[in-house]
Amino acid sequence: MLITHDTECALGMLVDLLNTAPEACGQEELPDLPALRDYVVRQEISDVGTLDQADLDAVHALRDRLRSVFAAPSTQAAADLVNALVAAAGTTPRLTDHDGHDWHMHYFAPGAALADHIAAEGGMALGFILVADERERLRQCEAPDCARVFVDLSRNRSRRYCDSRTCGNRLHVAAYRARQRSAADAPVPVAAPAGAGR
Numbered sequence: 001m002l003i004t005h006d007t008e009c010a011l012g013m014l015v016d017l018l019n020t021a022p023e024a025c026g027q028e029e030l031p032d033l034p035a036l037r038d039y040v041v042r043q044e045i046s047d048v049g050t051l052d053q054a055d056l057d058a059v060h061a062l063r064d065r066l067r068s069v070f071a072a073p074s075t076q077a078a079a080d081l082v083n084a085l086v087a088a089a090g091t092t093p094r095l096t097d098h099d100g101h102d103w104h105m106h107y108f109a110p111g112a113a114l115a116d117h118i119a120a121e122g123g124m125a126l127g128f129i130l131v132a133d134e135r136e137r138l139r140q141c142e143a144p145d146c147a148r149v150f151v152d153l154s155r156n157r158s159r160r161y162c163d164s165r166t167c168g169n170r171l172h173v174a175a176y177r178a179r180q181r182s183a184a185d186a187p188v189p190v191a192a193p194a195g196a197g198r
């Protein structure tokens with residue numbers, strides 16, 4: 001799959017945002033401006049000015065729209081959503097090597113509000129995934145008590161759980177059990193992986 005580092009970072013920014021929603025993790029993890037600022041710092045989002053309540057409201061609304069891209073029933077539906085997102089945000093592609101990074105493309109319009117910035121960068125990244133015919137990599141965690149999303153970048157698209165602490169552990173345990181099952185046929189015992197059963 002042709003996915004650049006920048007696209008991967010933009011998708012990480014989206015996944016982080018989506019997973020702050022109550023419907024993803026059971027509580028609002030972006031309740032106020034300090035939490036929003038933490039998110040901006042954590043995701044190293046550049047060129048962000050002063051944030052106010054309107055920014056928080058707009059980011060919450062954007063979060064809902066982005067979630068529907070992950071849940072879209074078809075590529076057509078996802079493409080329509082991405083087109084609408086990107087059109088509303090307005091994009092101004094330009095090359096930059098700010099802050100010592102390698103040359104990369106920015107899509108957000110200069111001076112864009114935070115929600116439009118995220119919509120432009122995230123919408124383009126989602127667009128690249130659709131163009132690469134990789135929509136099935138946009139997943140929701142299969143754990144029964146979890147609705148977090150993730151982007152499955154594994155080679156064989158086999159990832160089923162998000163990397164939250166509970167689900168990541170579930171992942172280790174499932175892998176451990178699978179190894180135990182195959183080890184039952186083999187004479188060599190298999191050591192428990194670090195972290196399993198914690």
Ligand SMILES: [Zn+2]
Nearest residue numbers: 046098104106
């Ligand atoms: Zn940049």
Ligand SMILES: [Zn+2]
Nearest residue numbers: 141146162167
């Ligand atoms: Zn999960």
